[in-house]
Amino acid sequence: MPSVLWILFDGGGDRPVGGKTAFHTAFKPAIDYLTSLGSCGIMDPISPGVRPGSDTAHLSLFGYDPYRYYTGRGAFEALGADVELKPGDVAFRTNLATVDEGGVVIDRRAGRYISPDEARAVEELMYRIGREAEKFGVEVFYRSTVEHRGVLVLRGAVSHRVGDTDPHKVGAPLLKSTPLDDSREAAKTAEVVNWLTERFRELARELEINKARQREGRPPINAILLRGGGYMPKIEPIREKYGVKAAAIAGVALIRGVARAVGIETHTAPGLVGTKDDVFDEAVRRAVELMSSYQLVFLHVKGTDSTSHDSDFAGKVSVIERFDKTLSSHLDKLLDHYVVVTSDHATPVLVREHTGEPVPLLLYGPDVVQDDVAKFSELTCWRGALGRVRGIDIMPTLASYLGTSEKFGE
Amino acid sequence: MPSVLWILFDGGGDRPVGGKTAFHTAFKPAIDYLTSLGSCGIMDPISPGVRPGSDTAHLSLFGYDPYRYYTGRGAFEALGADVELKPGDVAFRTNLATVDEGGVVIDRRAGRYISPDEARAVEELMYRIGREAEKFGVEVFYRSTVEHRGVLVLRGAVSHRVGDTDPHKVGAPLLKSTPLDDSREAAKTAEVVNWLTERFRELARELEINKARQREGRPPINAILLRGGGYMPKIEPIREKYGVKAAAIAGVALIRGVARAVGIETHTAPGLVGTKDDVFDEAVRRAVELMSSYQLVFLHVKGTDSTSHDSDFAGKVSVIERFDKTLSSHLDKLLDHYVVVTSDHATPVLVREHTGEPVPLLLYGPDVVQDDVAKFSELTCWRGALGRVRGIDIMPTLASYLGTSEKFGE
Numbered sequence: 001m002p003s004v005l006w007i008l009f010d011g012g013g014d015r016p017v018g019g020k021t022a023f024h025t026a027f028k029p030a031i032d033y034l035t036s037l038g039s040c041g042i043m044d045p046i047s048p049g050v051r052p053g054s055d056t057a058h059l060s061l062f063g064y065d066p067y068r069y070y071t072g073r074g075a076f077e078a079l080g081a082d083v084e085l086k087p088g089d090v091a092f093r094t095n096l097a098t099v100d101e102g103g104v105v106i107d108r109r110a111g112r113y114i115s116p117d118e119a120r121a122v123e124e125l126m127y128r129i130g131r132e133a134e135k136f137g138v139e140v141f142y143r144s145t146v147e148h149r150g151v152l153v154l155r156g157a158v159s160h161r162v163g164d165t166d167p168h169k170v171g172a173p174l175l176k177s178t179p180l181d182d183s184r185e186a187a188k189t190a191e192v193v194n195w196l197t198e199r200f201r202e203l204a205r206e207l208e209i210n211k212a213r214q215r216e217g218r219p220p221i222n223a224i225l226l227r228g229g230g231y232m233p234k235i236e237p238i239r240e241k242y243g244v245k246a247a248a249i250a251g252v253a254l255i256r257g258v259a260r261a262v263g264i265e266t267h268t269a270p271g272l273v274g275t276k277d278d279v280f281d282e283a284v285r286r287a288v289e290l291m292s293s294y295q296l297v298f299l300h301v302k303g304t305d306s307t308s309h310d311s312d313f314a315g316k317v318s319v320i321e322r323f324d325k326t327l328s329s330h331l332d333k334l335l336d337h338y339v340v341v342t343s344d345h346a347t348p349v350l351v352r353e354h355t356g357e358p359v360p361l362l363l364y365g366p367d368v369v370q371d372d373v374a375k376f377s378e379l380t381c382w383r384g385a386l387g388r389v390r391g392i393d394i395m396p397t398l399a400s401y402l403g404t405s406e407k408f409g410e
Numbered sequence: 411m412p413s414v415l416w417i418l419f420d421g422g423g424d425r426p427v428g429g430k431t432a433f434h435t436a437f438k439p440a441i442d443y444l445t446s447l448g449s450c451g452i453m454d455p456i457s458p459g460v461r462p463g464s465d466t467a468h469l470s471l472f473g474y475d476p477y478r479y480y481t482g483r484g485a486f487e488a489l490g491a492d493v494e495l496k497p498g499d500v501a502f503r504t505n506l507a508t509v510d511e512g513g514v515v516i517d518r519r520a521g522r523y524i525s526p527d528e529a530r531a532v533e534e535l536m537y538r539i540g541r542e543a544e545k546f547g548v549e550v551f552y553r554s555t556v557e558h559r560g561v562l563v564l565r566g567a568v569s570h571r572v573g574d575t576d577p578h579k580v581g582a583p584l585l586k587s588t589p590l591d592d593s594r595e596a597a598k599t600a601e602v603v604n605w606l607t608e609r610f611r612e613l614a615r616e617l618e619i620n621k622a623r624q625r626e627g628r629p630p631i632n633a634i635l636l637r638g639g640g641y642m643p644k645i646e647p648i649r650e651k652y653g654v655k656a657a658a659i660a661g662v663a664l665i666r667g668v669a670r671a672v673g674i675e676t677h678t679a680p681g682l683v684g685t686k687d688d689v690f691d692e693a694v695r696r697a698v699e700l701m702s703s704y705q706l707v708f709l710h711v712k713g714t715d716s717t718s719h720d721s722d723f724a725g726k727v728s729v730i731e732r733f734d735k736t737l738s739s740h741l742d743k744l745l746d747h748y749v750v751v752t753s754d755h756a757t758p759v760l761v762r763e764h765t766g767e768p769v770p771l772l773l774y775g776p777d778v779v780q781d782d783v784a785k786f787s788e789l790t791c792w793r794g795a796l797g798r799v800r801g802i803d804i805m806p807t808l809a810s811y812l813g814t815s816e817k818f819g820e
Contacts (some may be wrong), residue, residue: 016777016778019780049803049806050810052818281592353813356807382794382795387797388797397513
């Protein structure tokens with residue numbers, strides 16, 4: 001049975017600079033060989049002109065309308081931190097911060113650098129608060145992510161419809177969270193949020209790490225600021241929605257998180273950690289191997305986005321070329337299967353931000369129409385047989401080729 | 411910083427006649443030069459096959475779903491008459507008419523021709539009625555537009571959910587307006603409408619102009635018929651919705667009205683009054699000048715539509731050629747900016763009405779993909795790199811190129 005290998009170059013799309021783009025410039029004989037045999041097109045990850053985040057774009061590519069399923073940053077931040085969320089969980093983005101005696105914010109990032117030991121101490125403190133919070137009938141989890149940042153998850157009869165405690169500026173006092181609707185859940189959530197904010201301040205006074213920080217002249221970690229509450233929606237797994245058993249290999253936690261949220265089993269590979277220096281040998285080898293037990297294997301390449309944010313054209317070309325070289329040694333094993341190559345959004349090297357242009361799209365398969373396009377790039381794929389489609393169109397298309405989707409009507 | 415010049419040929423799209431269209435036939439080296447460097451496509455102003463009005467098409471092109479924002483013709487008719495509307499205002503289209511003693515309509519247009527002096531006399535009468543209407547807590551404005559036509563605006567706690575007073579045929583009595591829902595506003599509005607309809611008939615008896623009309627054997631203006639009540643919706647200005655500071659230069663009041671309604675600042679130019687004989691020198695010069703203070707300048711060319719309604723192929727070609735000649739003398743100043751050329755709908759010269767085919771679309775810009783299309787027309791643009799898009803897709807696309815839109819997600 002054929003399977004699908006879906007290669008995604010994060011931020012791979014670009015705008016022509018001097019008539020060239022990274023995809024156009026890169027020497028990539030394996031991808032271009034598949035291109036010459038398959039159908040090309042251009043794809044709006046969400047809809048024309050909309051600038052996607054990696055989270056909303058991947059939701060859309062996995063076949064889930066982001067306007068329905070993207071429910072606030074907190075939930076996806078938690079997914080990105082490898083926190084497992086259940087439907088109904090409410091997650092906040094958090095900052096560890098420094099406040100004065102009166103609760104006025106002095107530093108929204110507590111000096112920004114938080115050592116691993118300090119992060120662990122804060123996690124322990126939050127664990128203790130979580131135990132105490134059981135009296136509200138609510139479970140509380142906290143995970144430190146990068147520097148002063150973290151995620152806080154509430155589980156139980158809670159709501160994301162509550163205000164931030166983060167005043168979003170220094171010189172202002174910590175805010176009281178207020179319910180944003182009349183539900184009992186919102187009232188309870190605001191109560192718990194305000195209680196744990198206070199409790200954190202009390203317990204932080206005893207924190208050993210703050211004594212050390214004081215000796216070193218660093219600002220104490222004596223407050224936690226919550227913002228961007230979002231809830232985890234109920235998502236029908238991709239296996240039920242599209243009939244496809246899917247795996248993803250990704251070095252980036254956020255991508256793994258989104259994949260897991262839609263029921264895609266996630267894998268990692270040595271060498272694939274989500275930087276421009278990733279080495280793809282193991283990732284491609286595993287992806288091809290997984291194709292025997294999954295109908296769809298999604299392989300995420302982050303380096304094209306990282307180099308774009310750094311405005312590094314040569315680096316972007318190099319990521320594509322190194323990936324293609326690895327791919328070429330497995331090309332013979334792919335010819336009886338489907339291969340999709342695309343991007344989740346453009347990150348033009350001259351813009352250094354996600355932009356809203358369509359990205360090139362390749363669908364290779366033994367029974368896919370062969371069009372005239374022989375080179376995968378922004379400058380060529382628009383000529384192809386697929387025309388202009390949207391991210392949300394891809395999964396139904398693949399499910400149809402795989403023969404896994406239900407007929408609509410008789 | 412780059413800006414956008416958006417050139418819109420009203421009704422410019424056409425169907426091939428003997429294999430040709432006006433865009434295809436016109437000698438237009440400036441537009442075709444930009445075409446050869448940019449991306450082309452075809453655009454459905456609303457959606458495939460839908461025949462747009464100029465008002466709904468422009469709403470869509472400005473990035474506002476007409477199915478949500480087009481709230482009855484009355485409101486847009488008022489905008490077209492240069493009447494400033496506030497959100498919540500209710501506007502009706504009106505006819506000045508002739509009724510008999512018993513209120514039965516004899517002529518729905520009071521002979522159609524209304525002299526400027528007569529129009530002014532009616533406006534004065536309506537002003538007096540408006541003063542009296544203050545007892546209802548409602549403000550009333552009336553403006554005469556063309557011939558027997560005008561607009562009536564109610565402001566206050568009013569609703570558009572009331573029936574017409576216009577029976578839409580002769581030989582039938584003036585209708586009593588009835589509320590179409592249970593709201594207090596609809597009841598009040600119907601009451602005011604019926605009161606002012608009666609009051610108009612009473613006061614019309616004393617009108618000096620009717621004595622003169624009687625002497626000339628012309629039917630008296632002794633009734634006002636209301637129809638097509640619509641309310642002015644609350645519209646998020648384009649600057650907030652798309653982050654774009656925009657100006658429009660248009661000779662047609664309705665286009666200026668729609669532009670103003672979405673927060674586009676409107677300008678006029680000598681020579682640009684909205685006919686087939688418009689001269690474009692000042693309009694193009696001003697448009698280019700405005701590009702230094704606005705991110706988007708929209709320039710509306712009406713002549714292509716007027717000539718189409720007259721089935722005047724040569725005239726349509728001439729409008730395009732004369733515009734292009736003016737544009738060519740400013741071409742050097744545009745090359746570092748974006749230029750959009752399109753149409754708000756097709757008005758085929760053999761049909762003489764708005765039709766529902768897609769129209770050609772050009773997006774030029776220094777960092778826009780160059781496709782193979784070198785001539786702007788219905789017969790060529792479908793080959794281009796933009797594929798087939800909708801009117802509502804243009805503003806997000808421009809906002810992405812201008813870098814003014816918010817990212818959706820992280």
